[in-house]
Amino acid sequence: MKPLADSIRPNSIEEVVGQEHLLGKGKILNKMLSTGKITNSIFYGPPGVGKTTVANLMAKASNKSFYKLNATNASLKDIKDIVDELDSLMNLNGVILYLDEIQNFNKKQQQSLLEFMENGKITLIASTTENPFHYVYKAILSRSAVFEFKPIGHEHIEIALERALELAKKDFKNINIKADKKILSYIATLSDGDLRRAINILELCINTTDINDQGILNIDEEVVKNCCAAKILNYDGNGESHYDILSAFQKSIRGSHVDASLHYLARLIKVGDLISICRRLLVIAAEDIGLAYPNAITIVKSCTDAAMQLGFPEAKIPLAEAVILLATAPKSNSALVAIDRALEDLEKSYISEIPSNIRDGHYKGAESLGRMQNYKYPHDYPNSYIQQQYMPSSIEGNTYYEPGNNKLERNAKEYWDKIKGKI
Template sequence: MKPLADRIRPKEIEDIVGQRHLIGENKILSRILKSGYITNMIFYGPPGVGKTTVANIVANKTNKKFYKINATNSSLEDVKKIIKDLDSLECINGILLYLDEIQNFNKKQQQSLLEFMENGKITLIASTTENPYHYIYKAILSRSTIFEFKSIQKRDIIQGIKRSISIIKKDLFDINIMFDENAIEYVASVSGGDLRRAINSVELCVYSTNPNENGEIVVDIEKAKECTQKNILNYDKSGDSHYDILSAFQKSIRGSDPDASIHYLARLIKAGDLISICRRLLVIASEDIGMAYPNAITIVKSCVDSANQLGFPEARIPLAQATLLLATYPKSNSAYIAIDKALYELDTIDVGQIPNHIKDAHYSGAKNLGRGVQYKYPHDYKNHYVQQQYLPDNIKDSIYYSPADNKMERNIESYLKFIREH
């Protein structure tokens, strides 16, 4: 018997759970199917959200010969076999090729399809869980339309679960199945937006439960917890999810939202990604808090050192402390802006030579070269300050540091103004 997830797979676009932004009334995929004009398409999104189901439905709406291969266990030879069939009577209307997990094909394997995509003999529908802009050959991207499939909402997962239960009831027509509503809610909650995973959990719950004395299979929330895994986060240290979560983490701290900051920290902790957390906290301390609270970097460094020494699970506590400190302190990116301005000038203009009077003069003959001559030692002057030129002539009027509007930098601005005017 096929797995329940395959038996429940919808045959019509209207029966698909979720993806209303693509297949709802008058949405783009629905319009494409109604028109009958099928173009090259790339389906991008997490597992278990309907990519294969939609591809199968699209295939059934065309008069093309349908081939399906998985790039994980296929090779260039498999593609060549399909290409050979193009001249057969079966393929007189062309081929619709569904290439699952296309990111596992290298550039040469992907290129082998280009000629036939261009002349229309092969219409490609490819699916991938990875960002297509990072993994798919640009020439294929330019000839395809990308559709992003999203994680399925809990309410839609519940709908899919109830449909799967009704199918199992038909299979076990002589046994009454009672699936508790709380159990359904729980399975939907821990499925991580993956309907296939939810359906597999339902199947395991039913078939691993013995009928009671009344001949009924009763699945309560305890049975559901026993038969389902904890929610699995979509996280790959080399993939999109890694950078998306880190981005959300930093932007939440920068936006002074302690709750969102802790949420994304929790995601990173669940993934066990201690190195990335520590690196990001350290850079945030200077990039986003910086001169508004210069001691932030010191405190964060101490928290990071503690976390690395402790390891998980205890490391979560100093990491949370550092995160909350950064999220709730005043923000300033003046240090970040200052250094980037200076680096930009180095890349784009001739900044000129260091003024002679501040060049190194600690060697014999330095004065003969004009080094250190006319240098004014600030500590010999009132307020330990004296006006003199430090920047090269070509950029002597450049300003890199502009104090931000926070208590610490207002004090800095006042101090600089005071010593320059007195």
């Protein structure tokens, strides 16, 4: 018996659930399927969202021969075998090559397809779970349209599960399979946008549940929990999802949205990425809170040290403390802006020598070189301040630091403006 996920694979565009932004009426892939004019394409998105299904439908619509390779285990020989058949009678209309997981092909393997993409003998439909702009050879990208497939919406997964359940009931003619909408909704939640996973959970429940005396196979929440221990999140520790979550995490804290910050922290905790959490929290304390609350980095360092020492699950507590502190703290990026301006000057400006009065004079012969001869020791003057030259002459007057609009920095500015006689 075929797997349930394969049995319900759509045979027409009308049966496909989700991806309305690509397959809806008037959308680009819908138009390709209706005309049969298929272009080189790269399908990018998480597992179980319909990439293979749409590729099959495009091959069917094009009236071309269909070949399928998985780059995980395919080789140059597999490509050569397809190329050798291009001029055969069965391939007169051309070939559609569906290359799954194209990111696993090296540059040479990807380049081997270019000539045949150019002359139209091969129409490439490649799929990948990784961002193609990071992993696919640029010459392939320039000859292909990139289509991003989104996770399947909860309501669409429920619709597909209802179809799968009806099909399963036909296969098990003498058994009454029962799974109400609440259970299907629960399975949809566990799948996290992966339709294939949702159907596989349902199939596992059907295949492993005992039939009662009344001939009923009842799928309840306990059955589902036994078949699926935990929800699996779409996360790759070294891939795009990793950086997307970290980016959302920092931007939510920077934007002072406590609940969103905790949501992305929870995602990172769920996958056990303790090192990334701690590193990012320390960066945020310096970059986004900065001088508005300088003690934040000290507190965050204590929280992250505690988290590293505790490990999960207890590490979640000091991490949550740090996140809430940072999200609710006043914000200032003045330190980041200041150091970036100083670094930019080093790249773009002529920098003259360090003024002699502040160069090192603690060695024999320094006096003859004029080192530190006119240096004025600030602590010998009122308020420990005296005006003298510190910047190289070529950039004297350049300003890097501008105080942020927060209480601490405003007070510091007011203090120094008074000392320096500016107010």
